[in-house]
Amino acid sequence: MDKMQPIVNAMELPTSWAVVKLGDFVNSEKGKKPLIESNTETSTHSLPYIDIQAFEEGVIKSWTDGVGCRLCFDTDFLMVWDGSRSGLVGKGVNGALGSTLVRINFPSMVNDYAFYFLQSKYQQINTRAKGSGTPHVDPDLLWNYQFPIPPVNEQHRIVAKIEALFSELDKGIESFKTAREQLKIYRQALLKHAFSGKLTEQWRAENAGKLESAETLLQRIQTEREQRYHQQLKDWEVSGKSGSKPKAPKTLPPLTTEELAELPELPECWATIKIDEILSLDKKPMTTGPFGTALKKNEHRSTGIPVLGIENIGNGVFLRGNKIFVSEEKGKELESFSVEANDIVISRSGTVGEICKVPDSFGKAYISTNLIRVSLNQRVINPDLFVYLFQSGSFVKEQVKNLCKGSSREFLNQTILSSLIFPLPGLDEQNQIVSEIDSRISMVEQLDQTITTALQQAEALRQSILKKAFSGQLVPQDPNDEPASVLLERIRAEQAVSDKPKTRKTKHA
Template identity: 45%
Template sequence: FTDGIGCVLCEEGDFLMVWDGSRSGYVGKAIKGALGSTLVRLKFPNIDTNYAYYFLQSKYIEINTRAKGVGIPHVDPNLLWNYKLPIPPLQEQKTIVSKIEELLSDLENGKQQLLLAQQQLKIYRQSLLKWAFEGKLTSVRTGRDLSQKDGELSEGWKWAKITDIVENNKHSLKAGPFGSSLKKEFYVEKGYKIYGQEQVISDNAFFGDYYIDEEKYQELKSCQIKPFDILISLVGTVGKVLILPANCEKGLINPRLIKITLNKDVYLHKFFKYYFESSYVKNFYGSKAQGTTMDVLNLGIIKTIPFPLPPFVEQQLIVDELESKLTVCDKIDETISQSLQQAETLRQSILKKAFEGKLI
């Protein structure tokens, strides 16, 4: 709040433009108050305010992408003041505005339906994963009774700890080395690959080009990876899972990852990935994560996570069902995203035609 002294004041419905920052060129209508430092108030005498408003909306992309400034971008006044605004009679301006609002209202309704479908798709995905890890997704194929209560495991399943499903060796469950052990000054052009969050978050084991030499690799050998190991991100974007491929480069993990070597006769790698990235597990460790400005996951928290352990053959059935159904979800989601992009293109087309005199 402000006492208004020395401020530029605006009234309800005044026409404002963002002058500085990433949204420079964006226009909107004010509520009564004082202007912030990044805004300007525009007035168009003898022109319908909404007519001018929609005209500058039609120019937003150009104004925004042609902003000036190295640090903080701002509207290029030479571009803005040199636009030629066609000015028909006032009544015709109002008619054009009315038609624009009619078409944009229909477009917005369609957009909201798409966003609703997108949200419902997310809910369906999580429901699929929930059913999968309770045994309900494969109940028909296994001939199992569905009488268990919501949240209970199916007959023949049990809960396990992470230590029950990894290989029986010293380094099957391993956090990365201390940060001081792997500073950038140790990096070389070629050698043993350093795996970090960039590979896990991008789901691409071949991304990145940080390497260490033989001496440093031997020093940190307990953190080395091998094909089909599970890598989990610990900081920021926590809980993302990467399954290393058979042809991954030799190397080791950095301090922001945990490496898990599953017992391949007990737990399927893809089954682990689907489960660990599900909302159930995210909610579980989210309530325990220790972090100030961002969430953090650690080995201690992972050891407390319960893992459903169905028969191994059923794990493969579940993975097959999930991949089949989630592939359909991905295709629908892609179609929705394309439609949302087309809606924005159509919006710009409506505005463009309006000020070319082709809308009415």
């Protein structure tokens, strides 16, 4: 088939349209890395280097003198050729074309029309990228697309209609995103309200005289620790003093004036504590996941007993699904890293401080090296309250951030956990706080899901607009328009007399 020979009956299109192979008359050129770059604009380095951030956000990070560069212009549009976002297109910018980008231009056509056509193909181009290392656009896929061409006047009308519809759509999307951000702000405000005592202020007034005082709560915690020690000591003596002698509980020092100053004013019946006072008395209460040789990669299995990781922690909720499993035999070696229902797991690297409670319905499991397991004394603290406490930015997360300062990366450990200060109401009020938060968070999550659905529908509508645009259904045809076949004949004639061959430098090496 000759170049730009119309493809007959390829699509059901208006009679004034034509269909050609996309690559038949495109001008395209891949960028090059400049020989010399400057972090600042100077008289000798005044040409902006256009990378993805430059054409998406208008952020220029370096300038060049233009030597050895390939240029791009605001009359072009640009495509990401290499990397995870290959196939993404954006409007052109004047400058030196980045090495991972391609500039694209369709002479004698409305370039924005072709831009929106390729925007409609992004998902397919991206998912069908080539390359085992860094993925790149498959030129055989890209340049062999059937490209529907309407008359030039209709191209202008289509672009104008797309941009008008997209403008309205983008306003709606921005409103939904703003609403989502407001939900995040509300969630944090709710937690702050809860842990300053304001959320249950009326509840306390209605239950005045029935509530456990802060002094009584702390004394009860200390008494329970001592009783547990005496029982363990008695059991040890009965067993013939087999094994290590139980250690007497340490008397926990009161918080310092400086530590108390970090907390807001709390209700009189609330206590301020550190984590050691609320840990389980029945087993080792805090454990960091196995390091290095304790769990080697060749011991991972596709089935067996699950090993929990950061991927199991959502926004305060447990997410099911595991990447790593171990055999029962290996599990015996990892017994000290086991978790059970109502245990707390906290991420100690990556996004530090993400937290959730292991649900009742989850069976045997172990923690990975990136997690810390915390077992709480449920006779003095509700595990769900602890999760909410940890999510409260004005309390725990801010402390974690400050305690991690000075290191090259945030990394949570048991020492930092033991340094954190918590406000603690009595157990009855804890349960009331959890109930109040749960009911409000449930509404927040429902609204968030509504927003997610709306955003998905907006994206589907965007694709529907593009589909109609390139099938002749978005704007009416005008019988007075010059047919696309005449346009193609004119382009063929122009190329026949042109001494300059068509540019195409985008075949991947």
